[in-house]
Amino acid sequence: MPVVSFEESLRDLEGRLAAQGGRGRRLSPRSRAAYLKDARRVAGWLSDQGVAGPAAVTPSAIEAAFRGLGWSPASRARATTALREWLAPYHPPSRCPVDLIDRPRAAPPPVPRLSQRDAAALVDGAGRPGAAGPVAEALALRDRALMEVLYGSGLRRQEACDLVLAGLDFEHDSLRVVGKGGRARTVPLTEPAVRALREWLSVGRPRLVGGQPPQAATRAPAFVSRSGRALDGSAVYRVVARELRAAGRAGGPHLLRHAAGTHLLEGPGGRDGAHLRVVQEVLGHASLATTQRYTGVTTKSMQAALRRGHPRG
Numbered sequence: 001m002p003v004v005s006f007e008e009s010l011r012d013l014e015g016r017l018a019a020q021g022g023r024g025r026r027l028s029p030r031s032r033a034a035y036l037k038d039a040r041r042v043a044g045w046l047s048d049q050g051v052a053g054p055a056a057v058t059p060s061a062i063e064a065a066f067r068g069l070g071w072s073p074a075s076r077a078r079a080t081t082a083l084r085e086w087l088a089p090y091h092p093p094s095r096c097p098v099d100l101i102d103r104p105r106a107a108p109p110p111v112p113r114l115s116q117r118d119a120a121a122l123v124d125g126a127g128r129p130g131a132a133g134p135v136a137e138a139l140a141l142r143d144r145a146l147m148e149v150l151y152g153s154g155l156r157r158q159e160a161c162d163l164v165l166a167g168l169d170f171e172h173d174s175l176r177v178v179g180k181g182g183r184a185r186t187v188p189l190t191e192p193a194v195r196a197l198r199e200w201l202s203v204g205r206p207r208l209v210g211g212q213p214p215q216a217a218t219r220a221p222a223f224v225s226r227s228g229r230a231l232d233g234s235a236v237y238r239v240v241a242r243e244l245r246a247a248g249r250a251g252g253p254h255l256l257r258h259a260a261g262t263h264l265l266e267g268p269g270g271r272d273g274a275h276l277r278v279v280q281e282v283l284g285h286a287s288l289a290t291t292q293r294y295t296g297v298t299t300k301s302m303q304a305a306l307r308r309g310h311p312r313g
Contacts, residue, residue, distance in 0.1 A: 003052060003053050003252050004053050004054060004090060005053050006044075006046070006047050006053055006056060007041040007055060008053040008131075009043075009086065009087075009090065009167075010036070010039060010040060010043060010086070010090070012086065013023040013036065013039055013086045014036055014081055016085070017035060017036070017085070018032070023271060026117070026182075034078070034082070035081070035082035035085060036232070037085075038079040038082040039082050039083060039085075039086040041063070041069060042065045042069070042079065042083060043086075045069055046061055046064045046065055046066050048206075049061075049068075052092065053090075053128070054086065054087050054090040055090040057087055057090075057097050057174050058097050059097045059098075059100040059101045060087070061097070062083065062097055062098060062101055063084075066079070067249065075104065075109065080098050081101055083097040083098045083108055084096055084099065086113045087161075089255070096177050099302050108141070108284055113262075114255055114256075114258070114259040114262075115248070115282040116263050116266070116268070116269070118247070118249075119151055119256070119259045119263065120241060121247065122146075122147070122244065122247050122249075123147045123148055123151050123152075123192070124241045125243070125246070125247065126143055126144050126147040126148075127140040127141060127142075127143040127144025127145075127147065127196075128140060130278065134205060135205075135208070135226065136208050137204070138203070138204035138205070138207040138242050139208075139226065140204075141196075141199055141200045141204030142200050142201060142204050142205070142208075142224075143239050143243070144196050144200070145193070145196040145197045145199070145200035145223075145224055146160060146236065146239055146240075147239075147240065147243060147256070148190065148192050148193035148195075148197070149163075149175070149189070149197070149239065150236075150253055150257065150260075151176065151256040151259060151260055151306035152189060152190035152192065152193040152260070153186070153187040153190070153193065153260070153281055153282070154187070154257050154261055154283045155177060155257065156179060156253070156257060156258030156284075156313050157178075157236040157237060157240075157252070157254070158233055159177040159178070159179055159221070159284075160223060160235055160236055160253070161221075161222065161230060161231050161232060161236060162177065162178060162221075162233070163175060163222040164218070164219045164221060164222060165201075165218045165219075165220050165221075166218055166219060167195060167222070168197065168199070168201075168222060169186075170194060170197075173182055173184050173188060173189045173194055174188050174189055174190075175187055175189055175285075176188060179284040180284070180286070181286065183284060185281065187282055187284075188282070196217070196238065201222075205224060207226040208224050208225070208227075208228050209224060210228065217294060223236075224308075236253055237252045237253060237292075240253045240255075240256060257283070260282075260283070260296060261279050261282075261291065263281055264278070264279045264282065276288065276292065279291050
């Protein structure tokens with residue numbers, strides 16, 4: 001059997017990732033690029049050490065590559081998935097070297113903290129026009145509605161980008177989005193978000209799309225740019241980061257999403273918070289374990305609940 005070189009195996013990996021094969025959950029272009037980047041870096045390191053090709057890779061060689069590249073546990077955990085995809089065809093079933101090493105476990109980063117008071121002040125202060133004129137006023141209305149939706153409904157920034165007019169249901173004060181893995185969910189809207197969206201759609205948005213009012217039940221994007229095109233993730237990040245800087249904070253859209261999850265669990269003023277399962281549904285987490293990260297920042301409210309409800313509190 002001819003020896004397959006690293007370069008040949010990487011070209012094969014690129015083709016397999018592009019074809020997707022029988023994969024149940026399709027990889028995004030960004031994920032495919034990350035897989036290839038990780039595999040190329042490990043292949044380069046192994047080649048420099050004299051390893052002949054993918055069939056000669058051993059578990060100890062992979063662990064040595066991780067150390068040699070100076071990767072953190074988080075980087076190693078991410079890379080193992082890519083390396084399994086790359087190396088599995090060159091080894092017997094169940095003997096892929098990636099499966100024979102201890103999978104690195106990355107400690108989840110702490111959930112950033114934004115108090116209920118700070119979040120309310122941030123969103124209430126969003127969307128002030130930076131200049132005079134109809135376009136500046138329209139952008140201000142958009143930014144206010146965007147901030148209200150990101151915080152009020154806990155959307156991911158890409159979900160806000162992908163939100164379409166047909167996904168808005170003002171009769172039931174809700175919106176429908178498609179999240180990670182193509183999973184669709186319906187999320188409630190807060191009253192301030194409903195008001196901000198109505199004003200943006202009736203006054204602001206038409207100014208950016210050539211005066212055309214929004215048509216109900218269309219696939220047109222709910223949030224558009226100055227030129228009338230759908231917002232992309234970087235534009236959403238810039239809007240949120242600018243508002244946070246104005247409030248003396250750093251961060252982006254995910255800070256608002258974390259705040260939404262945490263504040264739902266806490267409840268208004270730290271009382272009568274939502275059940276963890278409800279928060280999971282709102283945020284669109286596939287696993288309850290992901291949602292449980294938010295409990296780490298609500299210890300104070302849990303202590304208060306224990307003292308109120310426990311006979312020995």
